[in-house]
Amino acid sequence: xxxxxxxxxIEEFYVGxxxxxxxxxxxxxxxxxxxxxxxxxxxxxxxxxxxVFRILLSNNHIRVKYLDRDDIESLGFEHTEGSDKxxxxxxxxxxxxxxxxxxxxxxxxxMLRHFSGYIKNKSELKxxxxxxxxxxx
Numbered sequence: 211x212x213x214x215x216x217x218x219x220i221e222e223f224y225v226g227x228x229x230x231x232x233x234x235x236x237x238x239x240x241x242x243x244x245x246x247x248x249x250x251x252x253x254x255x256x257x258x259x260x261x262v263f264r265i266l267l268s269n270n271h272i273r274v275k276y277l278d279r280d281d282i283e284s285l286g287f288e289h290t291e292g293s294d295k296x297x298x299x300x301x302x303x304x305x306x307x308x309x310x311x312x313x314x315x316x317x318x319x320x321m322l323r324h325f326s327g328y329i330k331n332k333s334e335l336k337x338x339x340x341x342x343x344x345x346x347x
Contacts, residue, residue: 213276214275214276214278215230215273215274215275215276216273216274216276216330217267217270217272217273217274218267218272218273218274220264220267222274223245224245225245226244226245226333226336226337227244227245227333228242228243228244228245228274228331228332228333229243229244229245229272229273229274230242230243230272230273230274230275231243231266231271231272231273232266232271232272232273234271239273274330274331274333275331275332276311276330276331277308277311277313277329277330277331277332277334277335278294279294279297279308281331281332281335282299282306282308282335283299284332285301285332285335285336285339285346286301286346287299287300287301287304287306288300288301292308295309295310296308296309296310301344301346303317303318304316304317304344305317305318311328311329311330312327312328312329313325313326313327313328313329313335314326315338315339315342315344324342324343325338325341325342
């Protein structure tokens, strides 16, 4: 991965999706934002309106960090070997092989993979871990 961040497409957003946005008045990136819903199906992912959100997105003022070692460790996995680009992680019975975004997640025996594919960011990893039954340590 060349860049640490990317601009997501509108289709990537769902309740709980993590992102950052650029606050022009403060001239800084505001992190730890989470897509949420207010009212009857109206989405307000920042403190502004739906229109403000779309403008921020079209001006590349919303970004998401690509999945990395820190994200994986923050979800309860311990780095066991390898580099930041290619590494192995373990959490209880769960094992994860991470290769620059490509992940193989299984319990002990690699032949019994629960997931194998590209995971773009921490929000996606959290969603996948929940789907395969990972509960953390």
